[in-house]
Amino acid sequence: MYDLILKNVHRFIELTPEEKKLFISLLKPKKVYKRQLLFQEGNIAHYQYFVTKGCLRTYFIDNKGQEHNVQFAIEDWWTGDMHGFLTQKESRFNIIAIEDSEMLSIDRPSMEELYQKVPKFNSYFRQLLQNAFISFQDRILSGMSETAEERYVNFRKKYPSMDKRIPQNQIASFLGITPESLSRVRKNMTNKNRKS
Amino acid sequence: MYDLILKNVHRFIELTPEEKKLFISLLKPKKVYKRQLLFQEGNIAHYQYFVTKGCLRTYFIDNKGQEHNVQFAIEDWWTGDMHGFLTQKESRFNIIAIEDSEMLSIDRPSMEELYQKVPKFNSYFRQLLQNAFISFQDRILSGMSETAEERYVNFRKKYPSMDKRIPQNQIASFLGITPESLSRVRKNMTNKNRKS
DNA sequence: CGTCTATTTGAATGTACTCAAAAGCGGTGG
DNA sequence: CCACCGCTTTTGAGTACATTCAAATAGACG
Numbered sequence: 001m002y003d004l005i006l007k008n009v010h011r012f013i014e015l016t017p018e019e020k021k022l023f024i025s026l027l028k029p030k031k032v033y034k035r036q037l038l039f040q041e042g043n044i045a046h047y048q049y050f051v052t053k054g055c056l057r058t059y060f061i062d063n064k065g066q067e068h069n070v071q072f073a074i075e076d077w078w079t080g081d082m083h084g085f086l087t088q089k090e091s092r093f094n095i096i097a098i099e100d101s102e103m104l105s106i107d108r109p110s111m112e113e114l115y116q117k118v119p120k121f122n123s124y125f126r127q128l129l130q131n132a133f134i135s136f137q138d139r140i141l142s143g144m145s146e147t148a149e150e151r152y153v154n155f156r157k158k159y160p161s162m163d164k165r166i167p168q169n170q171i172a173s174f175l176g177i178t179p180e181s182l183s184r185v186r187k188n189m190t191n192k193n194r195k196s
Numbered sequence: 197m198y199d200l201i202l203k204n205v206h207r208f209i210e211l212t213p214e215e216k217k218l219f220i221s222l223l224k225p226k227k228v229y230k231r232q233l234l235f236q237e238g239n240i241a242h243y244q245y246f247v248t249k250g251c252l253r254t255y256f257i258d259n260k261g262q263e264h265n266v267q268f269a270i271e272d273w274w275t276g277d278m279h280g281f282l283t284q285k286e287s288r289f290n291i292i293a294i295e296d297s298e299m300l301s302i303d304r305p306s307m308e309e310l311y312q313k314v315p316k317f318n319s320y321f322r323q324l325l326q327n328a329f330i331s332f333q334d335r336i337l338s339g340m341s342e343t344a345e346e347r348y349v350n351f352r353k354k355y356p357s358m359d360k361r362i363p364q365n366q367i368a369s370f371l372g373i374t375p376e377s378l379s380r381v382r383k384n385m386t387n388k389n390r391k392s
Numbered sequence: 393c394g395t396c397t398a399t400t401t402g403a404a405t406g407t408a409c410t411c412a413a414a415a416g417c418g419g420t421g422g
Numbered sequence: 423c424c425a426c427c428g429c430t431t432t433t434g435a436g437t438a439c440a441t442t443c444a445a446a447t448a449g450a451c452g
Contacts (some may be wrong), residue, residue: 374442
């Protein structure tokens with residue numbers, strides 16, 4: 001159950017057996033079923049979640065009532081509202097399960113304890129923040145410079161495992177286009193392939 | 197000359213006179229003139245820059261050769277390629293002066309020294325990273341949910357001092373639209389105001 | 393003053409959107 | 423196991439918003 005997260009941590013920092021034990025003792029398992037909300041906007045984000053099984057999406061609702069997907073998370077990914085978690089301000093995001101999912105959650109006090117006792121974890125979590133930062137940066141760049149089709153192609157290249165599991169209309173929302181448009185983009189792509 | 201940056205730091209952490217001295221001793225003044233490149237893509241970002249005078253823009257060039265503005269920086273702002281600075285990988289960004297500008301720069305070794313001797317600075321720079329993260333997040337959300345006009349209105353609300361100093365075509369590039377479109381958006385807005 | 397760049401305006405085009413309807417797919421209950 | 427219901431995906435037609443290309447006007451700077 002804890003193998004996956006330990007491997008993940010191990011990609012960034014090395015832990016002694018005692019440190020591993022402490023870390024694991026601070027994690028709380030959590031389950032949500034398909035279509036169930038893990039977290040709702042307006043609340044304070046007390047947890048970050050490491051996904052061990054399943055698939056979730058993080059979205060926000062704009063002032064026209066439209067949903068927009070901000071992030072998908074599958075096994076071996078962290079999810080949660082990073083900004084809200086760090087600032088302890090009301091979140092603008094919702095997180096909902098696309099499949100039955102299992103997670104390991106950690107709250108702020110536990111994270112503080114971890115920083116105190118195993119300072120290496122500062123580095124680990126800082127790198128998570130950096131990665132989140134980078135992925136947002138990439139998204140801004142791609143939003144400014146790429147067509148819908150290019151964004152979709154890149155999405156599939158970058159997250160091949162997600163492409164198979166996530167409904168098209170959800171991917172469309174992530175890419176910032178309508179489901180109809182994505183359907184047409186795909187049609188177009190297969191036509192191109194047949195010609196060549 | 198160092199008042200501005202000390203005030204800025206002071207908004208997040210408190211420093212003793214000795215700590216201030218150390219901090220200042222690690223900063224290198226730097227000048228660039230209008231239209232001059234401060235930093236060019238393909239290089240490693242060795243510095244972060246705190247602007248004490250002037251105005252700069254950070255942009256990247258997409259594979260169609262088009263420029264896109266990522267950030268503007270005026271007095272009391274930090275600029276530089278955060279991602280490149282943290283990872284020490286080749287940067288995709290260019291930074292150029294919109295006005296004659298003066299900065300205080302800090303390199304990685306100095307920052308490490310600062311972290312060692314005054315650990316409080318970890319917190320300061322982490323908050324800078326957080327703020328950068330948040331502003332990118334906001335930009336993704338606004339790109340997904342707002343029209344060009346709404347984005348422009350919000351830009352003016354958020355950065356009133358920049359709106360006055362930065363050429364329209366540069367603002368357009370920041371908003372992700374063409375200069376012609378921004379011109380029409382503005383025309384539209386004044387027409388609306390006259391009617392009401 | 394003249395030159396260079398930024399901004400505005402116009403006309404035609406294109407990309408993605410909305411609205412509407414049909415087809416496809418998956419899960420549920422009889 | 424099949425029939426039905428709800429949701430997703432596809433397709434079509436018309437529309438809207440922003441783009442491109444081109445040209446005129448305005449502004450900044452030496």
